[in-house]
Amino acid sequence: MYKSQFVGLDDKPCDTKCLLCDCIFVLPTNETDFLTHLFKSHRLVIADVTKIASLKSYIHYWSVKFKEAPLTAYCTTLLMNCTPDGQPSKNEHYFLLSDCLSEDKTLRNEIHQAKLELALAQQEDERADKSFKRGCMFCRTEFCGSRITYIKHLFQKHNLYLGKPENLVFVDELLDKIQNNIENLICIYCEKIFKDRTVLKEHMRKKFHKCINPHNKMYDKFYINNYLESGIIWKQGQPNSGKNLDLGDSSSENEDEETSWSDWSGESIEIICLLCNYGNNEFVYTLRHMKEVHNFDFEETVKDLTFYQKVKVVNYIKRQIQLEQCIFCEAKSDNVLEHMKTQQHCKISAEKVWNQPEYYFPMSENDSFLYNLDATSKSDEENDSESLTEAM
Incomplete structure (x- = not known):
């Protein structure tokens, strides 16, 4: 088996001929249609197809082998009591192509290794390349020479969170996709379409949507961690595959912790009490803790406030x-907590104290408490009474 046989390791859509007939499918775009065709027309099932690093390369290899020998030479024969269209029928024959066959297992491992080497070579080229030139998608700043400088600028100046530069690959393509969304007034996280750039900008700022959507198929290829381990879910857009993507703050030289894909996608994040270090993955339990332990009813305190005012309250308390x-x-x-308890001061001060522009800004990045404010908010971002000018 030779790596030169692995055509189509990249993810660019291209025509791929069925390994058993002359039908053509665009892979990976029409992968579902292709797999359906294999089952209905040829009664062939490929096991664990989402764990194959490049389906195009895999199909190309087996299309050659199936010209040399019949399916039964490589596939497990299965008996089922239905036809491919679901009609009842006794002892219908089907074929399973899987890594139970040593040749198939070796093929899958070598495709994985080849794709890893491709990604690492691409990443190395991007690091060494000094010809990079791009204007910021949000402001007029021009960048020349280093992609890392551009990535850091997006985070430091515009709070657009892409991850550590050393974990990124195919950076230009990633930036093109993000910029295309912004120009088409599409939120890069929730992917809703907005009526103008101002409303989009306000939505992304208020909702903390300045990061990419972990459930979108297109993004896994841009993080090198996805290429490091054989047998992981390779189908792009598998955020629950258990493979962490290191998306920590790349702009900080004194970094305290690393953030995983599950952290930034909103899964299993501890929501920390505003007054102490207690944390819980469920917002309701954190609120209950604040009420029972600190005698501070956050929901009652902010029930009549707008979203922006709630943000200010949270940031004021934390400060x-x-x-x-x-x-x-x-x-x-x-011992400020003891003071507040004995003086019965577990309540916020007058509005003029905390309702200041300085409290729009969180005390820490990716504040999990702020992420959950919508649970206590009834206002819509497009109809909020707060001035956009004041918010900035």
């Missing part, structure tokens, strides 16, 4: 606790 100052009287104390 006060960090400075060891009471959230009500602003007195400084070595």
